[in-house]
Each structure stands twice: as structure tokens, then as C-alpha cells.
Amino acid sequence: MNVFVAAHSGLRWIVLILLVVAIVNAVSKKNKNSYTKNDRLINLFAMLMIHIQILLGIVLYLFNHVGLGGRISYSEGWMKNPMYRFFGMEHIIMMVLAMIFVTIGNKKSKTKEFAAQKHGAIITFYLITLILVLAGIPWPFRGLGTGWF
Numbered sequence: 001m002n003v004f005v006a007a008h009s010g011l012r013w014i015v016l017i018l019l020v021v022a023i024v025n026a027v028s029k030k031n032k033n034s035y036t037k038n039d040r041l042i043n044l045f046a047m048l049m050i051h052i053q054i055l056l057g058i059v060l061y062l063f064n065h066v067g068l069g070g071r072i073s074y075s076e077g078w079m080k081n082p083m084y085r086f087f088g089m090e091h092i093i094m095m096v097l098a099m100i101f102v103t104i105g106n107k108k109s110k111t112k113e114f115a116a117q118k119h120g121a122i123i124t125f126y127l128i129t130l131i132l133v134l135a136g137i138p139w140p141f142r143g144l145g146t147g148w149f
């Protein structure tokens with residue numbers, strides 16, 4: 001299980017970096033009239049990495065209930081416990097929303113007709129995704145007993 005937690009924890013940085021790269025790339029090319037294979041791949045990798053994180057998260061979720069030594073419990077009063085509430089609800093809702101937004105953004109970047117519209121879709125939807133991911137990560141300063149990596 002530790003391997004899954006370590007992978008899930010470290011991959012957050014790859015997710016964040018890929019999202020920022022995709023957004024910066026889209027902003028810098030918005031006014032150039034082209035949408036290349038490279039652009040498509042950057043946007044695809046950012047989305048894929050979030051999907052991988054979600055899959056890892058589901059594995060962790062299934063094995064993380066108290067009793068198996070985890071951070072999740074739905075026992076009486078769990079909503080009043082910041083850690084149970086965070087991992088049992090907030091983290092999941094934020095990240096599933098992030099997955100929906102990144103997927104819609106990627107889809108729109110494929111279906112829109114003009115390059116500027118494609119880049120525009122990435123900017124809007126990936127920016128919302130980035131905000132959701134940043135807000136949904138259990139950063140060490142939130143007092144949930146997690147680290148930076």
C-alpha cells in the first residue's frame with residue numbers, strides 16, 4: 001500500500017507541472033493560427049496524468065478505511081473530524097470535478113474548429129482544473145498529516 005501512497009503523492013507534482021505547461025502553451029499560442037500535434041499531445045498528457053491519479057486514488061480509497069489503517073472512516077461524527085471529512089469527501093469531490101473539467105476541456109479542444117478556440121478551451125477548462133487540484137490537495141500546512149512528496 002505504501003507504494004501506492006508514495007506514487008499518488010509524488011504524481012501530484014507531475015499533474016501540476018503538466019497542467020501549468022499545457023496552460024502556458026495554450027496562452028502563448030492562442031494568437032498564432034495553428035494547433036499542432038505537439039499541442040494536442042501536451043494537452044492529452046495533462047489529462048491522462050489526472051486520470052491515472054484518479055485510478056490510484058480509487059485504489060487508495062478502497063483500502064483506506066479505518067481498520068485497514070487508513071485515513072478514511074464513515075463512523076458516527078466523521079464529518080466533524082477534519083481528516084475523515086477531507087479524505088472521505090472533500091478530496092474526492094474536488095478531484096472528480098477536476099477530472100470532469102479536464103476531460104471536457106480536452107474534448108472541446110478536439111471538436112472546436114479554429115486553433116484559437118482550441119487553445120481557448122484549454123485555457124479556460126485547464127485553469128479551472130488547476131484551481132480545483134490545488135484546492136483539493138492535502139498540503140502539509142492543512143494539518144492532515146501529509147508531506148510535500
Ligand code: HEM
Binds near residue numbers: 011071096
Ligand atoms: C488529480 C487527482 C488527485 C491528486 C492530485 C491527489 C493527490 C493526493 C495527495 C498529494 C495525497 C497525500 C498523500 C500523502 O502524502 O500521504 C493524497 C492522498 C489520498 N488520496 Fe488523492 N489525489 C487525487 C485524486 C484522488 C481520488 C479521486 C481519490 C479517491 C477516489 C483519492 C484518494 C486518496 C486517499 C484515500 C488518500 C490518502 C492516502 C493515505 O495517506 O493513506 N485521491 N491524494
